[in-house]
Amino acid sequence: MGKTRTLLELYGSLDKAVSQSDDPQVTAAVDQLLPGASANKGWYREIEQFFFGPQHAHTDPDPIAALTRLGQADQELKDYQKLRLLYAVAALARLHSVAPAPNVKPADMRNALIAALAQLRPKGSSAKRKDATSAALDGLVDHLATTSGRRAWTKITDDLAAKNAITDQVAQTPVCKTAVVTVGGVECVVIDTEFTSTTLSLNDVKAIADPRNWDEDYHDFFCNIKELKARPDGWGRFLETVGFCGEGDEPDVGKLVTQLKYFKSTPSATEANLDYDLDDPTPGLGDGQITVDRGFINMSAPDGDAAKPPVLVRTRKVAHITGLRPWAQARLVCVTGYGTSAMEFLLGAAARAAAHDPDFDPVPWDSPVTEEDTSEQADTAAAPPASHIAQTAVDVWVDSIEGVMARYSDVSEKWFAGTLNFTDLADYSADVGGVLLGAPWKFLQAMSQPSYPNKPN
Numbered sequence: 316m317g318k319t320r321t322l323l324e325l326y327g328s329l330d331k332a333v334s335q336s337d338d339p340q341v342t343a344a345v346d347q348l349l350p351g352a353s354a355n356k357g358w359y360r361e362i363e364q365f366f367f368g369p370q371h372a373h374t375d376p377d378p379i380a381a382l383t384r385l386g387q388a389d390q391e392l393k394d395y396q397k398l399r400l401l402y403a404v405a406a407l408a409r410l411h412s413v414a415p416a417p418n419v420k421p422a423d424m425r426n427a428l429i430a431a432l433a434q435l436r437p438k439g440s441s442a443k444r445k446d447a448t449s450a451a452l453d454g455l456v457d458h459l460a461t462t463s464g465r466r467a468w469t470k471i472t473d474d475l476a477a478k479n480a481i482t483d484q485v486a487q488t489p490v491c492k493t494a495v496v497t498v499g500g501v502e503c504v505v506i507d508t509e510f511t512s513t514t515l516s517l518n519d520v521k522a523i524a525d526p527r528n529w530d531e532d533y534h535d536f537f538c539n540i541k542e543l544k545a546r547p548d549g550w551g552r553f554l555e556t557v558g559f560c561g562e563g564d565e566p567d568v569g570k571l572v573t574q575l576k577y578f579k580s581t582p583s584a585t586e587a588n589l590d591y592d593l594d595d596p597t598p599g600l601g602d603g604q605i606t607v608d609r610g611f612i613n614m615s616a617p618d619g620d621a622a623k624p625p626v627l628v629r630t631r632k633v634a635h636i637t638g639l640r641p642w643a644q645a646r647l648v649c650v651t652g653y654g655t656s657a658m659e660f661l662l663g664a665a666a667r668a669a670a671h672d673p674d675f676d677p678v679p680w681d682s683p684v685t686e687e688d689t690s691e692q693a694d695t696a697a698a699p700p701a702s703h704i705a706q707t708a709v710d711v712w713v714d715s716i717e718g719v720m721a722r723y724s725d726v727s728e729k730w731f732a733g734t735l736n737f738t739d740l741a742d743y744s745a746d747v748g749g750v751l752l753g754a755p756w757k758f759l760q761a762m763s764q765p766s767y768p769n770k771p772n
Contacts, residue, residue: 316373318396319535320559321384323650325403327359327376332410340413348406348465355642362647365638366559366569378407379419379427386430395652396535397435398488401481404432405471408452409459428452435475437482451480465490491649495641496633503607503635504644510628515666517616517626521587523667523677524612526553526577531675534560536651538570544685546594550576551684554600557653571636573608574599579680585616587680607635 329345334356342353363372385400411424433448458471472486494505530540538560543552558570577591592609610632617627636644647653667675
């Protein structure tokens with residue numbers, strides 16, 4: 316089983332735990348790091364059957380087997396895989412500290428957790444890493460036992476990095492956060508990311524950001540990108556195939572094929588933006604399983620020099636996969652990296668290109684889209700310079716939502732601590748109502764839209 320699917324199995328074991336137990340300690344332990352997990356049971360089986368079908372679906376996750384496979388992995392895990400492994404290890408360790416799984420020896424679980432966590436250490440052989448990780452695991456469990464929610468996650472990773480249990484790169488990798496919004500009557504998952512690299516420049520990242528590189532940038536889930544003829548309105552087009560790309564002994568089933576359009580713009584010498592959306596008419600050459608897929612990747616040089624670090628990247632992806640509940644979609648995009656892949660394929664691939672990897676020959680940012688397909692009827696006027704006219708609306712609405720989520724986190728932590736009262740709930744309801752009423756409702760639609768330089772026909 317490949318590493319991506321093995322990571323999914325780890326998280327699936329948490330779904331199994333809340334599905335098979337009515338112990339409130341189990342619910343609280345899993346919800347601590349996966350908020351809402353206990354209210355959305357069965358997502359792991361749903362994803363497995365969706366991608367692999369009844370014959371190949373793995374519906375009984377085994378955390379020890381998954382941890383062992385990752386702990387014995389021949390190839391070093393990538394930073395984003397290490398972050399997902401660490402998060403799963405933390406959740407499993409917390410779970411089994413309060414409610415050990417039946418028919419599982421505590422020593423076996425502990426050894427498996429230590430072996431997997433040892434993969435994250437920056438130095439030393441596998442054996443030495445395992446010996447040095449036991450104390451780090453105990454500290455991780457102790458910290459989670461005295462905190463609520465995942466707001467303390469940054470402190471946890473900073474402490475582990477200071478103890479040389481994980482690299483700084485893993486500590487700085489953001490945790491995947493999702494929300495569900497309705498777009499055109501369809502429930503969609505929204506994933507926003509913001510990250511900075513202090514070792515790469517805007518030019519480094521821009522050099523590999525063209526969508527035609529995505530399958531080379533991040534082949535774990537982007538199986539294939541096929542370039543198509545450009546639209547008459549100046550937008551490029553491509554056919555994207557994503558899924559579990561047959562790593563290891565994976566059966567070659569369960570792919571999502573989507574026809575997309577994209578537009579690259581360079582508003583200034585220190586900015587570069589990429590917008591994408593479903594090509595219209597949809598599904599085109601796609602299979603129609605993804606009915607919403609839009610977003611943007613905005614890159615900038617915050618210090619004013621595109622040739623020197625740092626580089627700041629902001630992304631948004633809005634997606635709906637027919638046949639999966641919103642919660643299952645959220646787990647899928649987080650565990651596989653489908654929603655947060657901008658960080659994986661941008662920074663990882665940019666580092667490869669900057670190091671002049673002979674096996675990597677990316678399409679440059681300034682490479683034009685392919686020859687126009689004049690068979691389509693569309694406005695053929697050239698796209699004007701990018702104005703990102705939707706950005707203000709998006710920023711205002713996101714600020715409003717972030718305020719709501721901050722208040723929600725406060726209420727959640729009081730709930731976990733057992734100090735939530737009716738006054739807190741009343742205050743929370745009033746605050747949320749005031750925030751939402753204060754944000755113009757027209758910004759709701761803007762939240763789900765990429766920041767188009769011009770609206771295509």
